[in-house]
Structures are given as structure tokens and as C-alpha cells.
Amino acid sequence: PIFSVPDSGQEMAEPQVAVAPVVTSRLSVKAPEFYPSGYNQNFNQNFTVNRYDGYLTLAEYVQDFLNHLTEQPGCFEMEIEQFAETLNGWVTADEALQELVELIYQQATSVPNFSYMGARLCNYLSHHLTISPQSGNFRQLLLQRCRTEYENRDEATKGDETTRKQFHAFVLFLAELYLNLEIKGTKGQVMRAEILQEGLRELLNALFSNPVDSNLICAVKLLKLTGSVLEDAWKEKGKNDMEEMIQRIENVVLDANCSRDVKHMLLKLVELRSSNWGRVHGTSPRTEATPENDPNYFMNEPTFYTSDGVPFTAADPGTSQLCICLTVSWFVITQV
Numbered sequence: 001p002i003f004s005v006p007d008s009g010q011e012m013a014e015p016q017v018a019v020a021p022v023v024t025s026r027l028s029v030k031a032p033e034f035y036p037s038g039y040n041q042n043f044n045q046n047f048t049v050n051r052y053d054g055y056l057t058l059a060e061y062v063q064d065f066l067n068h069l070t071e072q073p074g075c076f077e078m079e080i081e082q083f084a085e086t087l088n089g090w091v092t093a094d095e096a097l098q099e100l101v102e103l104i105y106q107q108a109t110s111v112p113n114f115s116y117m118g119a120r121l122c123n124y125l126s127h128h129l130t131i132s133p134q135s136g137n138f139r140q141l142l143l144q145r146c147r148t149e150y151e152n153r154d155e156a157t158k159g160d161e162t163t164r165k166q167f168h169a170f171v172l173f174l175a176e177l178y179l180n181l182e183i184k185g186t187k188g189q190v191m192r193a194e195i196l197q198e199g200l201r202e203l204l205n206a207l208f209s210n211p212v213d214s215n216l217i218c219a220v221k222l223l224k225l226t227g228s229v230l231e232d233a234w235k236e237k238g239k240n241d242m243e244e245m246i247q248r249i250e251n252v253v254l255d256a257n258c259s260r261d262v263k264h265m266l267l268k269l270v271e272l273r274s275s276n277w278g279r280v281h282g283t284s285p286r287t288e289a290t291p292e293n294d295p296n297y298f299m300n301e302p303t304f305y306t307s308d309g310v311p312f313t314a315a316d317p318g319t320s321q322l323c324i325c326l327t328v329s330w331f332v333i334t335q336v
Contacts, residue, residue, distance in 0.1 A: 058090055058091065058096055058099060058100065059103060061086075061090070062087075062100060062103045062104075063103060063107075065083055066103065066107045066114075069121070070111055070114055070117070073117050076117065076121075080121070080124050084124065084128040084129065087125070088128075088129060088130050088131070091131055092131060093133070094134075094135045097129075097131055097133065097137075097141060098135070098141055100138070101138065101141045101145055104118055104121060104122060104125075104142075105118075105142070105145050105146075105173075108122075108173045109170050109173050110166075115169070115172050115173040115175075115176045116176050116180075118173060119176035119177045119180040122180075122181060123180050123182055125138050126138050126139035126142070126181065127182070139181070139183075142177075143195065143196075146170070146174055146177070146199075149167070150170075150174075150199055150202075150203070152167075153167070153202065153206040154209075156206075157207060157209065157210040157215050158210050161214070164212075164214050164215065165214070168215075168218040171207070171218055171222055172218070174196060174199060174200065174203070175200060175225050175226045176225075177193070177196055178192060178193065178196040178200060178226060178229070179192075179226060181193050181196070192229075192233070197230065197233055200230065201230070201241055203222070204222065204223070204245060205248075207222075208245075208248045208249070208252060211252050211258055213258050213259050213262045216252065216258055216266065217265065220265050220266065220269050223245070223269055224272070227242070227269075227272075227277055228276075228277035228278075228279060230242065231277070246270055246273060249269065249270055250270065252266060253266050253267060
């Protein structure tokens, strides 16, 4: 007991207080950094070195790296050089190179939000893989793989929901390749792949030729992503292809049996293009954007994603109210 109680009738004694022993801490500022149980602090630094010998096949190694890059895209700059060096020691035959291309293609067209990272990865490997067999180098095999899907465009846009979804993922990956795949010209200048430019035009034609909602939404995403670059490239050649695309969009709005939300998206895309794709030139004083003075106002809203990582828009069924709630939340956050 903390206090001692005296016997009855005896003089009251002073209470005795028990003093707890002093415990000396063994914590030190020089102690090593703490990591939770099971966490490998050297995972990032040694991914392509220490784990190389633990794989039985190229597919296992590459797929693990792709999954790692999907989960931690910020590691791209730190790890891509080591990854390419490892591949140069492993990919020494035609079959291995074709397998590598297929693995990256499947990841970029089946995993939500990996199309951009996949395009960056393809660009880096196209310049740093040393193998160049008779069947073609990395970039040539990649474009051949894309061509296989491209040639089925008309059937894919008319297919069932699953077929169209897979095709739309391919379209957006090809758009990212067009923006990120760098090719050196005859004079050493960096260029975009012209074959992809022509391919995107035909893909747009296929999408507008079968104007169901999902095809039209894919076309809007494609043009929002590449419209300014495509129009500049076509104008340099004296072509008016973008004018033709805009005319097709206006015809769809008038004639196609698509939803009201999708028609609204198409009209906003036309307005975006009329404002030079939102590009501002000159040094005019900045004014706050409003629906009245900025035709690109609604197109600049943030992109939201479902719990599965799939991007959605106000045109997607059942998400209009959710879009409103998330937009309000986003606005509040940005004002803090």
C-alpha cells in the first residue's frame, strides 16, 4: 500500500510515501530507423539487383516490376535505369523480346491508370534496350502489337461491352504512346511517331462511326488528351482533319441516339477546341474563370476514380450525384 495505517489508540505517525524506482530509458537518437515487421527497407534500392537471381522466368521478373511500378509510380526515375540494364542481360533472344513487349502491352491496356506510365516505360526501353534481332527492335515489335489491335477497330467498336472496354483501353494507351514515344529524325531531331498520328485519326473515325455512349466517351477522352497536338501536326501538313472531326461531332450531337450527358460532353469538347484547346497565349491579366467567360471551365474539373481505380465522368450512369459531392469536396480542399 502507498500509505501505512497506524494501530488504534497510538499516536498518529507521518504517512509513508512509497517512491517508485527510477527507470532509465535506453532509447537513443542514434538508434536505427524503425521499420514494421515484414517491411523490406531495401526493396526500392535493390529491386532489380537482389531480386534478379530469385526469379525462374523473365515473365515473373518483369510482371513483378510492372506491379511494383503500378503501386509506386514515383519510383520510375530511380529504378528504370537498373531495370533496363537487367533486361539487357536477360533479353537476348527474339522470343524473350516479344514476351517483354506483350507483358508491358497487357499491363498498359488492362490495369487502370497505367497507360501513361506504360508509355513512358516503352519510350525508355526503346532507347536503352540493346537487342535488335531480325524480327525487329523493341519499338518495332511494340508497334506491330498495337497494329494487331488497330486492325480490328471496326469489329471492336461494334462488339459487346467487354470488347469495347478492352478496345477503349488500347485507344488511350496508343494516345499516350503518341505523346511519349520519342523517335529521332534523320537530322537527330526528336519527333513523334507519324504512324501513330494517322492511326489515331482512323481510330476516331471508327469510334464516331459507331456512336454508342461508351465509344463517344472514349473519343472525348482521346481528343482531350491529344487534340491540340494532333491539330498542330495536321495544320503543319496543310490538312483540315480536325475540322472534319469537329463536323462529325456536331453531326453526332444532332443525329445520334446517345444520352444527353454524352451530348453535353461533346458540345463542351467543341467549345474547348474553339478556345485553342485551352491554351493561352500572351500576357493578358489573369481573371477568375467562370462558366460565362471560359468555355473550358467545365472541362478543367478534376478527374475522379472509383474504388477500383477506374476514372469516371458525369456521363457515366449513376455517378452524377457523386460527381457533384466530390467536386464540392475538391473545391473546399483547394480553398484551404
